Amino acid sequence: MANLILLAAAAETHEEATALGMNAGGWVALAMLAVFGIMLKAGVPKLVAGLLDKQIAEIRAQLDQAKTLRAEAEALRAQYAAKIAGAAADAAAMVEHAKHEAEAIVAAAETQTTALIARREKMAQDKIGAAERAALADVRATAARAATMAAQSLIAENHDAKADKPLVDAAIAGL
Numbered sequence: 001m002a003n004l005i006l007l008a009a010a011a012e013t014h015e016e017a018t019a020l021g022m023n024a025g026g027w028v029a030l031a032m033l034a035v036f037g038i039m040l041k042a043g044v045p046k047l048v049a050g051l052l053d054k055q056i057a058e059i060r061a062q063l064d065q066a067k068t069l070r071a072e073a074e075a076l077r078a079q080y081a082a083k084i085a086g087a088a089a090d091a092a093a094m095v096e097h098a099k100h101e102a103e104a105i106v107a108a109a110e111t112q113t114t115a116l117i118a119r120r121e122k123m124a125q126d127k128i129g130a131a132e133r134a135a136l137a138d139v140r141a142t143a144a145r146a147a148t149m150a151a152q153s154l155i156a157e158n159h160d161a162k163a164d165k166p167l168v169d170a171a172i173a174g175l
Helices: 001-011 026-042 044-158 161-173
Strands: none
Touching: 001 026
């Protein structure tokens, strides 16, 4: 421990180097003052202030441009929101119009179907009537042929020259 005391005492007595009465810290302070003085003389603060002002102006311009872009973006967003709302309204109107057209088409189809059924029914009735008339005419023609053939056969069997004489006399008298 004695050695430590001696070393501590020796360290306290150590003198620092000085030049012109100033130690190293003083010379560093003097050099700093000289550098600051030269910088002031050369106008470095004005240069730094100018650079800072220039950067501030650029930043303000960028902020103004960003504000302008934001306003434009909000305007575009509002415009597109309005277009979307308009498109939704247009789509709803188109759907409603399509429903009305479909209803009109269905009503027209029902009307046309009813008319077509009525026409076809009339055509069928006309065909049935024509078929009935044709069948009736055919039955009459067949009956007339049968009657004619029966009359021919009866006349051929029952008439002779004696029976013809009173008929001829009656025909002559009627003239």
